[in-house]
Amino acid sequence: MLETKNINFYYGNFHALKNISMKMEINTVTAFIGPSGCGKSTFLRLFNRMNDLIDDTHLTGECLIDEQNIYHKSVQVDELRKKVGMVFQKPNPFPKSIFENVAYGLRVNDIRNKSFIAQRVEESLKAAALWDEVKDKLKKSAFELSGGQQQRLCIARALAISPSILLMDEPASALDPISTSKIEELIYSLKKDYTIVIVTHNMQQAARVSDKTGFFMLGELIEFNDTKKMFLNPDKEQTQNYITGRFG
Amino acid sequence: MDKKTKQKIAFIIFRTLSLCVVGILVWILGFIIYNGIEVIGWEFLTTAPSEGMTAGGIFPAIVGTLCLVVGSIVIAFPVGIMSGIYISEYAKNGWIVKFIRVMTNNLGSIPSIVFGLFGMALFVNMFGFGDSIIAGSFTLGLLILPLIIRTTEEALKAVPDAYRVGSLALGASKLQTVTRVVLPTAFPNIVTGMILSIGRVSGETAPILFTVAAYFLPKLPSSIFDQVMALPYHLYVIATSGTDIEASRPIAYGTALTLVAIVFLMNLLATTLRHYFGKKVKSH
Ligand SMILES: Nc1ncnc2c1ncn2[C@@H]1O[C@H](COP(=O)(O)OP(=O)(O)OP(=O)(O)O)[C@@H](O)[C@H]1O
Numbered sequence: 001m002l003e004t005k006n007i008n009f010y011y012g013n014f015h016a017l018k019n020i021s022m023k024m025e026i027n028t029v030t031a032f033i034g035p036s037g038c039g040k041s042t043f044l045r046l047f048n049r050m051n052d053l054i055d056d057t058h059l060t061g062e063c064l065i066d067e068q069n070i071y072h073k074s075v076q077v078d079e080l081r082k083k084v085g086m087v088f089q090k091p092n093p094f095p096k097s098i099f100e101n102v103a104y105g106l107r108v109n110d111i112r113n114k115s116f117i118a119q120r121v122e123e124s125l126k127a128a129a130l131w132d133e134v135k136d137k138l139k140k141s142a143f144e145l146s147g148g149q150q151q152r153l154c155i156a157r158a159l160a161i162s163p164s165i166l167l168m169d170e171p172a173s174a175l176d177p178i179s180t181s182k183i184e185e186l187i188y189s190l191k192k193d194y195t196i197v198i199v200t201h202n203m204q205q206a207a208r209v210s211d212k213t214g215f216f217m218l219g220e221l222i223e224f225n226d227t228k229k230m231f232l233n234p235d236k237e238q239t240q241n242y243i244t245g246r247f248g
Numbered sequence: 249m250d251k252k253t254k255q256k257i258a259f260i261i262f263r264t265l266s267l268c269v270v271g272i273l274v275w276i277l278g279f280i281i282y283n284g285i286e287v288i289g290w291e292f293l294t295t296a297p298s299e300g301m302t303a304g305g306i307f308p309a310i311v312g313t314l315c316l317v318v319g320s321i322v323i324a325f326p327v328g329i330m331s332g333i334y335i336s337e338y339a340k341n342g343w344i345v346k347f348i349r350v351m352t353n354n355l356g357s358i359p360s361i362v363f364g365l366f367g368m369a370l371f372v373n374m375f376g377f378g379d380s381i382i383a384g385s386f387t388l389g390l391l392i393l394p395l396i397i398r399t400t401e402e403a404l405k406a407v408p409d410a411y412r413v414g415s416l417a418l419g420a421s422k423l424q425t426v427t428r429v430v431l432p433t434a435f436p437n438i439v440t441g442m443i444l445s446i447g448r449v450s451g452e453t454a455p456i457l458f459t460v461a462a463y464f465l466p467k468l469p470s471s472i473f474d475q476v477m478a479l480p481y482h483l484y485v486i487a488t489s490g491t492d493i494e495a496s497r498p499i500a501y502g503t504a505l506t507l508v509a510i511v512f513l514m515n516l517l518a519t520t521l522r523h524y525f526g527k528k529v530k531s532h
């Protein structure tokens with residue numbers, strides 16, 4: 001379970017996230033929507049502490065995974081990131097072979113058993129619905145894949161280290177419609193094993209893949225509700241306006 | 249004059265000037281090849297000078313230059329690459345980085361004769377190495393350090409941040425990210441820097457003048473504490489202060505040609521390697 005309590009986040013003096021409290025259950029898909037610059041990515045990056053990499057930032061409040069504050073001093077960031085995988089907006093495979101891309105997370109975690117690695121690579125590629133397309137060219141460079149395939153490779157790479165949570169920041173925004181629907185199907189099938197949080201600019205996508213939706217505006221979480229309710233009959237007028245396209 | 253004519257004239261001037269530059273380069277090369285090619289041969293490349301350096305070959309000087317190249321690379325590379333990594337990957341963009349960058353740039357613009365003098369004071373005298381390969385290698389190593397640091401830094405800067413972020417997000421440490429993703433990606437460009445510095449080392453005369461180069465030493469070195477002959481200094485000697493300058497003129501051109509050929513081959517190798525590795529790690 002993911003939970004935030006009164007999260008405030010600052011880039012320098014800029015107040016990017018304002019007093020956000022919410023809960024996300026395990027094995028659900030949560031979508032974040034909202035206009036550009038409202039803080040969706042910033043909020044998402046809290047959960048694997050990628051914001052730590054940005055200089056001059058400041059956080060108050062609590063961010064809990066399974067009841068543990070992940071910003072507590074005792075938490076090791078690399079252990080946390082093994083549990084919380086991330087997929088980025090632009091596919092970012094490493095300049096390595098397809099196999100090595102998926103094996104990377106295992107290798108950096110000191111797993112050396114060759115047959116185990118091979119098995120994990122295969123399982124992950126299957127889970128990412130990419131296996132059939134690449135099983136004969138695992139040694140080939142990842143750059144030989146199409147954009148959509150590269151993105152599924154990045155998903156496989158994230159799955160290989162068996163995270164329990166998967167963060168996805170506009171994972172399909174750089175892809176064509178067919179690749180996009182493949183990613184959406186994938187998200188749907190991954191839901192039974194993972195807790196997924198996805199940022200998207202695509203309303204239909206949020207409606208299709210998610211159980212719950214959060215609507216952000218200017219650093220505030222305006223509404224957090226069941227996706228169905230959110231798109232049919234939202235509680236807040238701002239949400240209604242955004243969804244029906246008066247904002248954007 | 250209308251716009252088009254102006255443009256045409258400007259274009260003609262630019263082109264003529266660049267052709268002039270190329271012309272001069274071709275002329276220099278042609279001149280050296282024309283004058284040097286007749287003495288070049290197996291014997292010239294594999295025997296020592298004889299008869300007061302008016303006959304024989306340049307073998308000891310070739311060996312000496314190779315020793316200095318290897319020596320300075322072994323010394324400067326680890327230090328240069330690690331500094332480059334530190335500056336680009338670890339140091340926050342604060343005053344330390346600015347200071348290091350200003351210092352290395354300044355180091356790079358110091359005339360090489362000053363390095364020679366400093367090398368003599370420090371390595372030859374203070375450390376007591378005497379005139380030796382090791383003193384010369386340290387001096388040349390210092391000389392190429394800025395070049396190596398800068399090429400490493402630039403090669404690392406050219407690696408997309410998406411790789412670093414992607415690696416860290418998988419639970420890799422910073423060191424793992426650098427050694428497993430960033431460095432391999434930057435490697436082709438680092439190698440290029442390395443080979444360019446080899447070209448630089450083989451051609452420098454001033455830094456080895458007081459630290460290693462021998463006027464005439466027909467036997468090969470047996471340890472790093474020996475003196476050696478070196479191609480650029482040998483060229484200087486036979487062109488200005490040999491026993492019979494006129495008689496050794498062809499040898500001087502032969503030496504020059506050998507030196508140019510070595511540098512040229514190094515640059516060719518750099519380009520080829522970059523191309524080869526570049527293909528292997530080619531990005532989008
Ligand atoms: N590294 C940073 N330094 C300073 N300000 C930042 C930084 N990253 C984001 N911001 C600011 O924080 C706010 C939220 O940014 P964020 O990237 O989280 O928005 P977003 O909702 O993901 O937008 P988009 O939909 O365009 O991706 C923006 O106003 C942005 O300008």
Ligand SMILES: [Mg+2]
Nearest residue numbers: 040041042169
């Ligand atoms: Mg974003």
